[in-house]
Amino acid sequence: MNIVFIHQNAPGQWRHIAAHLAAEGGHKIVIIGKHKRVDIEGADYRLYKVSPAHESPEPGNPESLFASFIGHGKAVAEILKTLLAEGFKPDVIAAHPGWGESIFAKDVLPDVPLLHYCEFYYRSKGADYGFANDTTLEGDMALRARNAGLNLSLEAMDWGVCPTNWQKAQHPASSHDKITVVHEGIDTSVVKPDPEATIVLPTGRILTAQDEVVTYVARNLEPYRGIHIFTRAAELIQRQRPNAHVVLVGGTGVSYGGPPADGRTWKENLLDTARLDPMRTHFLGTLAYDRYLKVLQTSSVHVYLTFPFVLSWSMTESMSAGCLIVGSNTQPVQEVLRHNENGLMVDFFKPEEVAATVCDALENRDKLRHLREGARNTILSGYDQAAHCIPAHKQLLLDLAAGRRPALSHTPSATLGAA
Template sequence: MKYLIVHDAAPGQFVHIYKHLLKTGDHDILVASRKGSTLRLPVKQVVYDLPENLAGPDVGFADKAVGLGLNLYRELKPMAISGWVPDVILSHASRGASYFLKDLFPDARMVSLFEWYYGVPSPAEVKTGAALRQKCRSAAATNMPILRDFELMDAGYVPTEFQRAQFPRGWQSRLEVLHDGVDTDLYRPASSLTLEVSGKRFRKGDEIMTYAGRGMEHTRGFMQFMAAAAKVQGIRPNLHVLIAGADRICYDGKKGPGLKARAEEEIPFDKDRTHFVGLLPEAKFVSFLQISSLHVYLTRPFVLSWSMLNAMSVGAPVLGSDTAPVREVIRDGENGRLVDMDNADALADAMDRMLGDRAGSAALGKTGRATILEKYDLKKCLKRQLELMHGQ
């Protein structure tokens, strides 16, 4: 069969599907990704981007979405003319790359992955009328290419119930809740392990608290984590804190440097026992989680990160923020712990108690792994994804 995978950072969330198709062979795979985020893959690839006349800051989001879709259309049109037609299109409903795919390939089955619908803020959240109008226009424009995917798709899915609930009610019945899946064979418990990062060696059994994120930002509770970790370091002299991620903003709004410098200036954490290890390759990230005595995952109500589920899959005890996306997975006291991320004392106290109760935390970690095996195991999720792709 012929497959077209479209994602700004392809294969992105389709990575498990891509690897499965590549492994099973006898498939003709074409991957389309945006310039600047292209990986070298052993399949046919095309690269799309905004035309130069649409790349400026004064160009509206809607115009950019259509421009992005038109650029990909032009890249794919010669293949369509030559007779290459996909049986299945996998589209990440996002910035507009998929805008004209059905015009080019009307008979292809299009399956779209939806992550987020940008809601309009209330007047209470945005005080001035001008700011509220700008926020409303921004949300409407950002949702426009996502709506286009919804109109074009033959089937669509969303990773969690919480994420589906953000979409208009009329959409929800057509969006299946289906997670990307966790490779539980790769993300598995380890009884003994040594990890070397930043020139230091850590062993499983050492008192280690971990935090991971794409960036260091407010959406993922970075400052709250650092403040609470500093308090706990003052109580527990053997505690080392390992932080995986880049010092950047991914979700807070305008892209730019993250909050690391601010944390260093405002929070008196122990720099000798706090280790910023950067973005780790996956094999090393698995070990990073496996040696953890406690993994902390904090987030505002937003897309749920893979890292929390990966930590649960290796059996690490997880302390999560008491927010809707986390509550969908963690039941407080059964397979992890929940805490108000804005209550610094409660957050620090929960960290201290979980680190001090090794047996209790290990039991939570074991139940957490069972949760992932039951509901998020890759084998189960991938099976359903393939069924959806093939109309079953």
């Protein structure tokens, strides 16, 4: 096949299937993006630039966001035109539509199937917006306007792929009959339990699986991923468990939502309100992947909290690593976690409940080993990259390239919670 993958942080969510096809041979792969994040041997990368205004649209300004969307689409359209002029025509295009990059793909190549990675569609009710704050009419209207580009993308695509059923359900019902559910998958041969793993702290101290290690991971420490709840719970945990160490992985920027009103980071803001033991609280910042895995493998209890939003890779990776997980009872988590089967569920808004559940889990680690096994088996039975997800993505591309209608579901929902 001739395949074009499009993602501003190239190759983004297409990383695993693109790498597999490149290694398999027999395919010509072009990856279009704004930044080259991962090098895939054998792939032809084409990078584009947009104007400063389109690079940094005004937050909360639908007109600016839509102009940025169009600007990204025009930049990618020029690359597609260049590829055609060079004699390269793809059999299928796979793109993330979130920044507008593929909006004109069907105008340049009208007879080439377009697959979109349908990550998230914004809703004024039932998802992240209004989950923790009051809504306003102005906010509702801005959110609808924000979806303008996504609606154009849904109209343009021939097919879509979505990692979870809940994320698919956020999209308009009219698009559901052309969106397949299949996760990007986890490399379970790498992300696996390791009882010998250790965490080397900045102080030089080494934590092992024999210690009480409560872990928390997010791309950035922010409310969308429950950092404000976790820090309050961590204070209570440390009071009740004098040997418990709290290890936090994540940056201090903002991935979702906005910064605190006082202009500081969420970490700075929250440390003023939570009395954490500095000798037993360890902010590790962003880590190289191998060090991040060591944190999961050493964890006694791993806490994952989130707004109703995109399910983090760290959640499925913590399950694959065999963590004892305490997760929020929000919809994305409910799709992969089953209370007392492969983890423990808590109310997102109740730090006291989070703390009590973590303390009980620390006290009864040996009795709760089946939860670790259940979490690992959930990933093995339906989210394993080599056995399930990469073959499903490949079949999706083959079907589209051949003009066949793909299967609507490769979801492992029937095996969730299997032990």
